[in-house]
Amino acid sequence: MQNAKTKTILIGDDDFQYVSWLRATLEKEGYSVIWAQNASEVMSKISTKPTAVIVDFMRGQSVGLDLCRELRTLPEFKHLPIIVLTRKCEDSDEATGLEVGADDYIHKSVSNRVLSARLRNVLKRSNALESDNVEEAACEITLGDLVINRQTHTVLLKGKEIFLPRKEFELLWLLVANKGKVFSREMLLRRIWGESVYVTDRTVDVHICKIRQRLGDFGQENLETIKGVGYRIKA
Amino acid sequence: MQNAKTKTILIGDDDFQYVSWLRATLEKEGYSVIWAQNASEVMSKISTKPTAVIVDFMRGQSVGLDLCRELRTLPEFKHLPIIVLTRKCEDSDEATGLEVGADDYIHKSVSNRVLSARLRNVLKRSNALESDNVEEAACEITLGDLVINRQTHTVLLKGKEIFLPRKEFELLWLLVANKGKVFSREMLLRRIWGESVYVTDRTVDVHICKIRQRLGDFGQENLETIKGVGYRIKA
DNA sequence: CGAGATGTTAAAAGAGTGTTAAATACCGTT
DNA sequence: AACGGTATTTAACACTCTTTTAACATCTCG
Known part of the structure; x- marks a missing residue:
C-alpha cells in the first residue's frame, strides 16, 4: 500500500518562507524535495526526473506559467504532474492557466493536510493515466x-x-x-x-x-x- | 461491463468561450454534450438524464451551489455525478461546494487532459457505487x-x-x-x-x-x- | 565430507491498530 | 450572534500483531 520508490517533488518558488514550510510538509509525508529558486533553475533541475513539480506564479509574474507551458512542449514531460500554487485570483492568470495545462491549482493558504492530499490525488491520477489500469482482473x-x-x-x-x-x-x-x-x-x-x-x-x-x-x-x-x-x- | 450507450454530460455555464472549449474536449473523448446557459435551463434539461453534470459557479453568484443543493434533494438525482467548476481560489467556495454534495471541484484553468481524467474518475466511482452492491436498491x-x-x-x-x-x-x-x-x-x-x-x-x-x-x-x-x-x- | 543453500525458530524491530481525550466543526435554539 | 449540545476529527499513547533479523539445524550434491 505504501509507495515503493521514494517520490521526489521539485518545488519552483522564490518565497523562501513558504518553501521551507512546504518542504517540511512534504518530507514529513515521505517525499524527497528539490528546490529551485527560479525558472531556469527549475529547467536545469528537471533533469533529475522528479515525480511531480509544484510551482508558484512567482510573485505575480507569470514565470510559473511560462515554465508550465515549456514543460508541456517537451515530450518527456508531457505527463509530468504539475501543480500550480496561487495566492491571487487574477483573471489574466486564469486565462493563461487554461492553455498551459497544470494538473491542479492549489491556493497557497491551504493546510498541509489538504495540500498533501491533493498532491496524492494528482499523483494517483497521473499514475492511472499512464498505465490506464488493468485493475484487479480476477479477485x-x-x-x-x-x-x-x-x-x-x-x-x-x-x-x-x-x-x-x-x-x-x-x-x-x-x-x-x-x-x-x-x-x-x-x-x-x-x-x-x-x-x-x-x-x-x-x-x-x-x-x-x-x-x-x-x-x-x-x-x-x-x-x-x-x-x-x-x-x-x-x- | 460498460454500457454501450454514449455518455451525456450536461454543462451548466454561461461563459460561452469556455463552454466551447469544454464541449470540444468532451466530445473528443466520446461524450455527448448538452449545454444549459443558466440554472433554470439546467433544471429543465436535467430530465434528459445526463450521465453527469458540470456546472460553473456562474460568475461568482452561487447559482451553481443552489443548483447542486437542489439536485441533491431530488431522490432520482441523489447520486448524479456533479462537478463544480470554479475560477475563484477561495477555500470557502470549495468547502461549500463539497458540502453541498459536489463530487469534485475543478479549477477552470486545468488542462483538458486533467479535466477528462477527473471526469472519468467521478464517473467510475459513481458507477461502482451503483453496480457494485445492493446499497440503494434495498433500504x-x-x-x-x-x-x-x-x-x-x-x-x-x-x-x-x-x-x-x-x-x-x-x-x-x-x-x-x-x-x-x-x-x-x-x-x-x-x-x-x-x-x-x-x-x-x-x-x-x-x-x-x-x-x-x-x-x-x-x-x-x-x-x-x-x-x-x-x-x-x-x- | 563440506560448502552452499534452505528450513525453522525465537527474539528484536517495526508497523498498524484500539482507545481515549481534547480540539474543532456543526446545528438548532434562543 | 451567542449558546449548548452533538458529531467529527485530530492527536497521543499503549499495546498487539506482523515483519525482519539472526542464529542454528538440516539438507543436498559434487
Whole structure:
C-alpha cells in the first residue's frame, strides 16, 4: 500500500518562507524535495526526473506559467504532474492557466493536510493515466482445495478459512496466480515488497515457511522449492 | 461491463468561450454534450438524464451551489455525478461546494487532459457505487441479530434500537451491505467522505471503534480488522 | 565430507491498530 | 450572534500483531 520508490517533488518558488514550510510538509509525508529558486533553475533541475513539480506564479509574474507551458512542449514531460500554487485570483492568470495545462491549482493558504492530499490525488491520477489500469482482473483463484479471494482477503482450504497476514497472503496469491512459474527471491521481493525496500532475501524463506505451516500438507506438497532458483507452486 | 450507450454530460455555464472549449474536449473523448446557459435551463434539461453534470459557479453568484443543493434533494438525482467548476481560489467556495454534495471541484484553468481524467474518475466511482452492491436498491439489510434501515436511519440489535451518528451509520451500512469484502481506509474515505475530502485515515479507526462499542459483542465479533489491509464484516 | 543453500525458530524491530481525550466543526435554539 | 449540545476529527499513547533479523539445524550434491 505504501509507495515503493521514494517520490521526489521539485518545488519552483522564490518565497523562501513558504518553501521551507512546504518542504517540511512534504518530507514529513515521505517525499524527497528539490528546490529551485527560479525558472531556469527549475529547467536545469528537471533533469533529475522528479515525480511531480509544484510551482508558484512567482510573485505575480507569470514565470510559473511560462515554465508550465515549456514543460508541456517537451515530450518527456508531457505527463509530468504539475501543480500550480496561487495566492491571487487574477483573471489574466486564469486565462493563461487554461492553455498551459497544470494538473491542479492549489491556493497557497491551504493546510498541509489538504495540500498533501491533493498532491496524492494528482499523483494517483497521473499514475492511472499512464498505465490506464488493468485493475484487479480476477479477485478469486482456485487451486484444488484452495480458494484465495483477494476481495475478502480470505484463504479457504477444504472450505475452512485460514488467516494469512498481509505479506504471506500477497506471496501466496502471486505464486498461485502464476501456478508453475518459478519466482526468485529477488523477484518476489520486487513484486511484493517494492523496488527500493531493503530486506534480506531470507525474509522470503521465513514467509514461505510460515505459509507452508499454515497450509499443512497442502503447503508441503504444492509450494515447491527449486534449489538455487526460487519458489513455485507445483504445476 | 460498460454500457454501450454514449455518455451525456450536461454543462451548466454561461461563459460561452469556455463552454466551447469544454464541449470540444468532451466530445473528443466520446461524450455527448448538452449545454444549459443558466440554472433554470439546467433544471429543465436535467430530465434528459445526463450521465453527469458540470456546472460553473456562474460568475461568482452561487447559482451553481443552489443548483447542486437542489439536485441533491431530488431522490432520482441523489447520486448524479456533479462537478463544480470554479475560477475563484477561495477555500470557502470549495468547502461549500463539497458540502453541498459536489463530487469534485475543478479549477477552470486545468488542462483538458486533467479535466477528462477527473471526469472519468467521478464517473467510475459513481458507477461502482451503483453496480457494485445492493446499497440503494434495498433500504434494509439484515445480518443475524442486526437490522439496518436506511430510510429510517435506524439500527436494531436484537430488536433494540441503537442510535448511530451519520458517519458511523454510513460506515456500518457500507460494510454490512458488502459483507465479507475488505475495505481499505482509503476506499472507505472515498466512498463515504467523498473524493475531495481530506481527513486522516485514522479517522476511520475512531469511527470503527465507536461502532464496535455501540454494537457490543456483536461488533467485536463481526467487525473485523485485517491488519495492513482494512476492515470487513466477517463472512 | 563440506560448502552452499534452505528450513525453522525465537527474539528484536517495526508497523498498524484500539482507545481515549481534547480540539474543532456543526446545528438548532434562543 | 451567542449558546449548548452533538458529531467529527485530530492527536497521543499503549499495546498487539506482523515483519525482519539472526542464529542454528538440516539438507543436498559434487
